[in-house]
Amino acid sequence: MRPGLVVSPGSATHPGLRRALNEDAHLATAPVFVVADGMGGHEAGERASAAVVSAFARYIGRTALELDDVRRALARARDEVEELSTSGNGRAGTTLSGVVIASVDGMGYWLAVNIGDSRTYRLADGQLEQITVDHSVVQELIESGELSPEEALTDRRRNIITRAIGASSTGDADYWMFPAEFGDRMLVCSDGLTSEVPDDRIRTVLQTTPDPQKAADVLVDEAVSAGGRDNVTVIVVDAVSVASRPGTLLETDGHIDMDTRPREAAAGGVR
Template sequence: MSSQPVWGAATDIGTRRASNEDSFVAEPPVFMVADGMGGHAAGEVASAAAVSAVRRLVTAQDVREPDVQRRLEAARSLLQALPPTLGRSPGTTISGVVLTSRDGVPHWLMVNLGDSRTYRLQGDVLQQLSVDHSEVQELVDAGHISPAEAAHHARRHVVTRSLSAASSLAADYLLLPVEPGDRMLVCSDGLTGELDDAMIAGLLRSRPHPQDAAEALVAAAVAAGGRDNVTVVVVDAPQP
């Protein structure tokens, strides 16, 4: 395969928020989105710290889980060192992929902490690779509510894991071989809170270039209500 993927990224404050607490990195081989929590200033600081930490992997080769974990630990250390003047404790989700290799074979290393999401589009099939760390996902897993009910549940934004000063950093990791035609989507919940998977898949399929796809997804989420900050990174696998 060629050395570089093709990618695009877009973000928007939305229609109801005073600031954008999302941050992202889209620099090969690192493609991640962080959605800050804790209100204005605290959320921005947390997501920026997470992205600043994982950006250090941009110059790394054959990234592995411990490499990502060390960067998350570095971000947590930054948050622990913050003065208490920020008010509410800052925290952030983080999700995305690192393009790496195993024995010379290209792989996606997915990481997820919180309820931002990572998907893979293969042909007409959109698959959510990450599992939300949220109260409603636990209710779905236990069979108490359906996925459709979860989309409108009053506590759908309550996360059960995050990157914060007190975090255990129990991130999920998944290593997948890169398949020809893979299109990866990384997004904050400002996208998935407004658009269902069918609409997301349709926009991903209809825009050949990742930058056009990212901008179209963000624009559609804002048009649908834009109740939260919206950030999207789209990555196409390197061509053989």
């Protein structure tokens, strides 16, 4: 049985110019594409982000995951990160953002997950959409009308997050599930990218760099060249084959199924 969604990924990471350690960790192997941005002294952040990736790595090779699979991985990651904090390794914590491949009645879906201020975007029809919502102080101030998005970019509180895995946080992750579309390009990144490179430039790179690995490399290089004040990690994932209905498949090789009518959008948050 052919999978409902086949992808082509690329990924890159860099410690930046001001950090001795790279506390980011990532996984970019189907069906999991996630970035974790660790925090905490004495290597605690590095170990926390690695624990999250390890919790998801057991799913490598699966055709698709369900929401319960993601929740179980998160629960395992929380337990491991809390153990780091209680075993003398500092106040360990990490963000998590990304997408996994899901399936509904044989159709390909994206299942996005987020906790913290790493981000997941989708580029579709030339439009870059931020799927996730930051769990941060400045995001709350934007939503309350106390800050504009432009002011938030330089606000001194921009690095304070309100939810994490570990770091004494008990906040839940947010989830979104929506149908994959032929030509989707997903971007998952730590805030080392978005704090250095504006969304308009990110969109331009994603639109003009066809190869996902090259796109990831270019975005990381631009973040470092712009200042590299933090670790930066980027995953780019292209949907190259998408089942639009049970038994039909759209592919990038030019062989397109007779029925190419677009599916009704079904994006939405899941708690």
